[in-house]
Amino acid sequence: MKIKFGTDGWRGIIAQDFTFENLTKVAIATAKHYKKHKKIKNGLVIGYDTRFLSKEFAEHVATVIANFGVKVLLSDGYCPTPAVSLAIPKFNCAGGVVITASHNPYKYNGYKLKADFGGPEEVENIVKVENQANKMPKTEIEKVKRSFDQLKQKGLIELVDLKKLYIDDLKAKIDIEAIKNSGLKIAHDAMYGAGQKILTELIPSAVVIHNEFNPSFGGVSPEPIAKNLGELMKLVPEKKFDVGLATDGDADRIGAVDENGNFVDPQRVFAILLKYFYEDKGLRGDVVKTVSVGLMVDKLAKKYGLKVYELPVGFKHVATLMVTKDIMIGGEESGGIGVKTHIPERDGLFLGLTICEMIVKRGKKLSEIVDEIFAEIGPHxxxxxxxxxxxxxxxxxxxxxxxxxxxxxxxxxxxxxxxxxxxxxxxxxxxxxxxxxxxxxxxxxxxxxxxxxxxxxxxxxxxxx
The missing domain is CATH 3.30.310.50 (Alpha-D-phosphohexomutase, C-terminal domain)
Structure with missing residues (x-):
C-alpha cells in the first residue's frame, strides 16, 4: 500500500494502512532525510495527540529513528501540535514529527513533519521523505534492532515536558493576568483532543468540556465547526459565558462561539484577528490566505494597504511564505492561523486566548466585534x-x-x-x-x-x- 502525504501530513485508517510496518518505513525515511541537516546533532522532536495508539506509535517512531543514530526528544505525554513546533527552534533541532490525524474521524491516525523553523515542513522535503518511504528496502528495516528502553538508557531518546514549555510560552505572549482579572467567563470544548487540561492551567476559572481521554472522541470528529459544537453553543448562553472556544484533535485549530451561542465561523475569526493585530497590537506585514479563505480578509487588507497572497489549501504553503517574506498573519478557512509574533504554525489555544484578550482590551462582546467588521466592509x-x-x-x-x-x-x-x-x-x-x-x-x-x-x-x- 502506497504511503501518501496530503495537505497536512500522511493519514490513514489505523490497522488498515496506518500500521506499525508502514510507520517503520516513514520513520526510517525521516531519519535518513534529516541526518543530512546541519542541526541534526540536536536531534528531532516527537509529539503525539490523544488518538488510539498515538503514544505507542510515537514511541515506535522514536525507537526507529534513534536506531539510525538520531537523537530524539520525545514528549512525556500527549501535547498540542504547536507545542512540538515551538520546541524545535527552542532546542535548535533539525525538525520534528507529530503523531496525529488532526480533525479526522477516530479511526484515522497520521504523521506530520515539522521543519527546523517551527512550522510544517516544506513541500519538497515532504516529497523526498514520501518517496524514500515508498521504496524502503528490507535491509534498512532489518537495522531496527535496539529497543526503546535500550535507546533511552543510551541517551538517544530523552523524554521532555513539552506541555510545560508550551504553557510557559503562552504566558509570555498573552496578557493572561488581564484576562483573569477581568472576570471573563470562558467555556472551552477540548473535543477530547490534545488541548485538554491546558486552558485551566492558565485561566483556572475557565470551564472545559470533553476534557478527558476518549480516543473515539465521543463519536464526533474533533473538528471545531458548527455541526460538531452543539453542546458548546447551547452551554454558552445557558450558563451566561462571555465566549466559547473549541480546539481540534491536535489543538492547532480554533472554533469560536459568541455570548449568544452563535458560531463565529473561521472566516470571521481570521478577519477580527487581522483587525486586532493591525489596529491594537500595531503589527505590520503582508497577509497570506489559502484559496478557501474569503473576501473579508481581502477587504480589510486593502483598507490597511497590505498585500495579500493566495495559496493552495495546506498550512505548509502558508508557513513557507511566513519564513521567507514579511508576513503579519496567514491562515486557512479551517481555523488554522499563524501570526508573526508567535511561531509560523497554527495554534488553536494561542488564538483562542488572543480572542479573549481582544474582548477584554476592547471592552466589547464578541458579537459586537464581529458586527464592527460588518459595519466597515459589509455583511459576509x-x-x-x-x-x-x-x-x-x-x-x-x-x-x-x-x-x-x-x-x-x-x-x-x-x-x-x-x-x-x-x-x-x-x-x-x-x-x-x-x-x-x-x-x-x-x-x-x-x-x-x-x-x-x-x-x-x-x-x-x-x-x-
Missing part, C-alpha cells in the same frame, strides 16, 4: 459542505468543473481561480469546489452577501452532475 456569510462520495462521482464532478461554468445557481461567473480546485467568483461572492487531500470527499465552500444566497448556491453545487 459563509458555509461549507463536505460531501462523502464515490471516486467515480468525484471524478465526474471534477471533469464537469474543468470544462468551466458560465454561471452558478443563476449568478454570472466573473472569473475563475484554479490553483487548488475550482473557485468561481461572482458579484459579492464566490464558490469553491475541491477534493479533500486527506479524506474521500468533495468540499463545497461558498461566501456571499446574503445567507439565503449561500444556501441556494451550495444546494445547486452539491447536485451538480
Amino acid at each position: 456569510y459563509y458555509k461549507r459542505i463536505d460531501l462523502h462520495t464515490t471516486e467515480s462521482h468525484k471524478n465526474k464532478i471534477l471533469r464537469r468543473l474543468k470544462r468551466g461554468l458560465r454561471e452558478v445557481a443563476g449568478f454570472k461567473v466573473n472569473s475563475v481561480l484554479t490553483i487548488d480546485g475550482y473557485k468561481f467568483f461572482f458579484d459579492e461572492g464566490w464558490l469553491l469546489i475541491r477534493a479533500s487531500g486527506t479524506e474521500p470527499l468533495l468540499r463545497f465552500y461558498c461566501e456571499a452577501d446574503d445567507p439565503e444566497k449561500v444556501d441556494k448556491i451550495l444546494d445547486w453545487a452539491v447536485n451538480l452532475g
Whole structure:
C-alpha cells in the first residue's frame, strides 16, 4: 500500500494502512532525510495527540529513528501540535514529527513533519521523505534492532515536558493576568483532543468540556465547526459565558462561539484577528490566505494597504511564505492561523486566548466585534459542505468543473481561480469546489452577501452532475 502525504501530513485508517510496518518505513525515511541537516546533532522532536495508539506509535517512531543514530526528544505525554513546533527552534533541532490525524474521524491516525523553523515542513522535503518511504528496502528495516528502553538508557531518546514549555510560552505572549482579572467567563470544548487540561492551567476559572481521554472522541470528529459544537453553543448562553472556544484533535485549530451561542465561523475569526493585530497590537506585514479563505480578509487588507497572497489549501504553503517574506498573519478557512509574533504554525489555544484578550482590551462582546467588521466592509456569510462520495462521482464532478461554468445557481461567473480546485467568483461572492487531500470527499465552500444566497448556491453545487 502506497504511503501518501496530503495537505497536512500522511493519514490513514489505523490497522488498515496506518500500521506499525508502514510507520517503520516513514520513520526510517525521516531519519535518513534529516541526518543530512546541519542541526541534526540536536536531534528531532516527537509529539503525539490523544488518538488510539498515538503514544505507542510515537514511541515506535522514536525507537526507529534513534536506531539510525538520531537523537530524539520525545514528549512525556500527549501535547498540542504547536507545542512540538515551538520546541524545535527552542532546542535548535533539525525538525520534528507529530503523531496525529488532526480533525479526522477516530479511526484515522497520521504523521506530520515539522521543519527546523517551527512550522510544517516544506513541500519538497515532504516529497523526498514520501518517496524514500515508498521504496524502503528490507535491509534498512532489518537495522531496527535496539529497543526503546535500550535507546533511552543510551541517551538517544530523552523524554521532555513539552506541555510545560508550551504553557510557559503562552504566558509570555498573552496578557493572561488581564484576562483573569477581568472576570471573563470562558467555556472551552477540548473535543477530547490534545488541548485538554491546558486552558485551566492558565485561566483556572475557565470551564472545559470533553476534557478527558476518549480516543473515539465521543463519536464526533474533533473538528471545531458548527455541526460538531452543539453542546458548546447551547452551554454558552445557558450558563451566561462571555465566549466559547473549541480546539481540534491536535489543538492547532480554533472554533469560536459568541455570548449568544452563535458560531463565529473561521472566516470571521481570521478577519477580527487581522483587525486586532493591525489596529491594537500595531503589527505590520503582508497577509497570506489559502484559496478557501474569503473576501473579508481581502477587504480589510486593502483598507490597511497590505498585500495579500493566495495559496493552495495546506498550512505548509502558508508557513513557507511566513519564513521567507514579511508576513503579519496567514491562515486557512479551517481555523488554522499563524501570526508573526508567535511561531509560523497554527495554534488553536494561542488564538483562542488572543480572542479573549481582544474582548477584554476592547471592552466589547464578541458579537459586537464581529458586527464592527460588518459595519466597515459589509455583511459576509459563509458555509461549507463536505460531501462523502464515490471516486467515480468525484471524478465526474471534477471533469464537469474543468470544462468551466458560465454561471452558478443563476449568478454570472466573473472569473475563475484554479490553483487548488475550482473557485468561481461572482458579484459579492464566490464558490469553491475541491477534493479533500486527506479524506474521500468533495468540499463545497461558498461566501456571499446574503445567507439565503449561500444556501441556494451550495444546494445547486452539491447536485451538480
